[in-house]
Amino acid sequence: MTFLGNTNQLCEHRLASWALLHSVMIIFLLYLMETFQHLSSLNGYVIFLLLATISKGSACEPPSSPLCFRQDEDKDVYICEWDFNTTETEVTFDFYFNDSSEIASKYKIGDIKENHIELGEERLIVTLRVDMWVEARAGKSICTSPIWSGILQHTVKYEPPQNINVSWLRNNLSLSWETKYPSLAEVWFRKYQNHEKESWEKRLMNTTNEAPKQKLLVVNLLKNTAYQVQIRQRSIQAATALWSNWSPVVIVPAEFEKPPLVRSTTTLLNGTQQVNLTWERMPQAAVIRGVTYIVDVTQPCKKKSHNTKQNSYTVYVSYSAANITVIARNAAGLSPPAVVHVPAASAPDLKTCDKTMLDKKLKNKTCLEFYELQDADLIPERVWCLTSKNRTNKRKEINNYSGSTCSVSITDMKNYTRYLYFEHKIHDGKPQTGKMCLYYKKEGVPSKEPQNFLTVSDTHDSADLTWKQISYEHLHGFLTHYKLCTVKINSQSKPPECINISASATKHHLKDLTPATKYNVTLAGVTQTGEGPVAMQSFTTLREKPFNVWISFGLLLGFFLFSIFCTVVLKRIKIKLFPPVPKPVMPDFSLRPPESEDMWERKEEVHEVTLHKLVPEQKPVSEATVLKGEWDDEAGQQVEKDGCCSGESDDESSSLASGDDTLRKADLKNLEQVETELAMLIYRNGLVFDVKSELL
Template sequence: MRMRAAVLVLVVFVSLTEAARCVPTSSPHCYKSSTKPSEDFICEWDERNPEKGQKHTLHIWDPEKNSFRMHVECTKPAQADIFLEDLGTPLRKTDIWVQTQVGNLTCNSTKTSVILECMVKYSKPCIISMKRSAGILNLTLDKPKDYRGAIYEIRWRERDSEWQNKTFETKDSTTEDFHMLHLQNRTVYQIQLRRQAKLHAHQCKDSLHALWSDWSQTLDVPSEIRHAPVIRRKEKDLKNGSREINLFWDAPPHEESAGGVKYILKFWDWPCEKNKRKKRKTKDQSYNTTIAYSEVKISIVAFNNVGHSPRQHIVIPAVKHLNYCNSDMHLNITKADNKTCLEWYKLEDGETRPEAVQSSGKKLVKDIKNEVENYVRHYYFLHTIRNKQYQTAIMCPFYSKERAPNHGPANVNISDITHESAVLSWLSIPVAAQQGFLQHYWIWISGQGNTKFHQVPANQSSFLIKELHPGASYTVSISGRTKAGNGPNSTVNFETHSKEMGLSWQDQTILIICVVALLCTVICSVAARRLKLLPEVPIPVIDAAEFRCPEEQDQRPKLEEVHEFILLLRQDLSKRRENVTPEQSTLLQDFGLVVFEEEDEEDGEGGVTDFSSMKSCCYPNPSYRGQMLQLPEPFHMTDSTSRDSETEPTYRDGLFFETRVLECDITSL
């Protein structure tokens, strides 16, 4: 009994496990991609069981006849094709479902009841082009497969904002569908579209049969590009007849670059095929290429999702024209073919390339020399193609015939004249007047009965005339020369300076420099004083401790003391200081007075004593002691008879002196 129960449980478990392995698909969606009656149908569904080895069968049931209309074994994953010839009329209502088989188990999806003729699902719209001008966006859309008008739903939004929707219909008579949408100017948008068929059968009026297509890809709608790209370029060194060009430019502003920008460049770099141009596309903001030595024209246009910028043209000029053929470029081409191109033009002024340029892929230089104008300079480039790159094999000026120049040098002038030299200068003969390749200039210098000749290179425009005589007159003539001969002369006269005349220009230069240096020194000195740039003279610092304020001094009235001392007029050297008493000497020392005596020689008129060596320092300087007392001025003794009892008061350094002459020839102070 237990054994039977176990077997029953096992069988139920296995059955449930197998049933769990069989998962039905979603309901099938059957449709055709156009409204054409002869169009076959497609059925699609979603598989919900990841198991391998599943088999799907599509069943179509006719409820009116209560019978199967067809069974379709599915060979494609989640899809089956229904051919109209097997289905019969699609106008009757049918039930459709998908049967899934996993091992011995089967399961069915939910049935769908439809009229197949009404089940039309267009492909998702494709935006052929967008053009935006100010606030209007013009859309060009592809037509459905049956080229019929359709119902469209469009939605748009600014980035990261809510969608706005609207629907519109198109007509049958056009090859493309169009729509105009109003947007805000200078604002970036995103748009999507979908469409559905217009069904005309009365059975298809039910909205349940209307199938919308998938939404189109979301596209950014930038503003139109208003300005053409501005190209800048860098040119590298010439090498092997070609030059490498680096072109670069700036991207448009953000509102014009949304959705991406691509650039189309066109090069006109092969002059023998003027309508042939090289076209290059890039999404970068730079482009590198190699071009030949002649002039090249380039154009660039920037494209975004709503249009393109104005076209920008630039011209890369030819390399600098040569005055003579380049000996480093050897011509080893002897026959013209489809890989050679000869380009030539008239170069009247030696620099400017004219508008009229001739080219040929069937000629060489020897073939055109007899075709061009005589005595006029021309220029040619011979280009070749090597390793799929254009190169210049040789470039050179040329004349078909040459003759002597028809003009002499202009603006002939003499400058920097000294007593022995002068400088001759002139303007080169214009290329149009040379009429051939200018080889050199001939200069004749006549004066003092003889003539000297000099030959100067053609690229030179000045000449130093030396070994002249002072104060002499000279005549200078100059002319240009080609291989055909000399042209007209240009003449100028001048006179050298005398030797005595002033300083030489070297000495004048040194003198001027010295004067300028002196003026600069004076100006700087005055400026430094005015602006006080020099340090100030320091003020001596006096110690206040040596001076006592009047408040600190004794303010009691003092009586003026008068002392007398006697200065003896020395008549005899042996009687020195004999009349000076000890009391007087002590009194002088108490007052800080020191008397110095000098032994002067006596003159013939009598004794004269000079007291100029007597010095003293007294109040208010507290350190007067030990210093010398200086009398106001030296005085001389006169005859004692005439000066008897005469006094002469003197005030000096805070002391009052009174001098008088006594009868005994003693001076009292």
């Protein structure tokens, strides 16, 4: 304590000396200004600036008190640091410390170029209370910092948290960083969404030690929102614990609540399945610091992982089944996986394996694969894999995509079990399937008969048979055909008639059977090893019935009536569409031949012909029909010649008149008959047109 008091007195004396010197210089400056008043103003101003500059350069701002600490309780190196503000380019520091013993010992470390220094504990006094200060020399000025007192061994200042890992646990944010000892942490955080920054919130909490990391949990946050976080820490074990510097600001993205929505399309390319994957973008708050998509491809013979930052990816797999998982990863964690199952490529013409590579030496990048089939849909139950690297009889199980096992021991394969055989190789960096066929390690006869064997006989000479195929697990070999046998029950002495039916058939039609006869039918599946159990059914054909004459006669009569009806209908339709054209009815008039040939030279004239009904009481001449035509003109001319121009007597005229009367009566009778059939006839250009009687 005596040394500390002496040191404080020394510092006070130095500060008082600097203050006294500064005051003296100011008083001296004022005295000079009063003394040299008689000098010119310019010379006085220059002297004033010179003295002011000297006064200003003689003082500086003192540095802060030095802090010496360890960055860990186990370290023996101390870091001493202080702050100093100056515009000088060349600044040196002298670091002083002394102990608190009765005989004060002053230690100095000089010519320090930086405002910090690292010292081993052997160069310091760490177990006793010490006083420390710093002198800064900037140009011609010397500045002394305040004194710091304390025990260095008790002073610890942790490094700021680095490499902070963040993850979401429901609505709680988990923060962790590397450090050895538990500490008290101060966490500042604020929302960071769409680049909108809010005010900081502060929480003080203790960390939990899970070596080599410290963890703390910030509760009651919004996991679908991005945050900014910064942390500082201090020791909870040291007597004098100093806060560390603040960590860099960490942006915490939101949590992935849903897996990526993945769509896939598969294309077969010469033994390879090209799978094109696309998925939608994740929420903006979750990808604020970037996102990486992990595409894992799992096949029994191969497992590979791919990383991409795009929203699409193309992978290549062999013809065997594969599982593809897509996971989004950001700084806060992983999304739930999106699983895409790629089934084994279906081949419609799968055949029996004629030869395999089981007895051959496998080359590099070659893999044999055997799928144990559960049913006809090629769903594998177990998988056996064989490569050039793991070809051994020692059993080795590998977890594959379906949770089952992939064994390399071919001796573990079962007898009488169907397998789907693949031969894979790597071509141009892509998996390629060279062969795909069905394989039996050992064949046998079917263990079951065809199921649901049914017979139906609806006629007197035939029957229909139906059944279901034998399931793969009961075939015990490749089915070559079905054996169908029929035998009459009444004639047991005759051997059954047997035929072979295709292995893919599920129905058959029996024909040429005997009417009213009972039959026994058996059906059995046949493999290369032999014939399996048989399925048996019985049926009886119907009796043959004579042909019904009355039914046939009724059908014939119905056909005849139907044909007559159709004929009548067709005729009526024809009459409606094409009505008949009426023929003109011309009365037979006997006309006198013309006496002169000049009459024939006249051209034909066409006139309308009108028929009027005659009234008997009137004179024949007036009641006669006036015919306007060529023959009327000629008759008129003949009468005119006879009556006027000829020299005949009256007797001849009277006889001619009586003959004409007889002729006219006959003509009138004919005209009355025509009137009853035609009301009016129009004769023009050789055509006859019917005009209705209402016009008369």
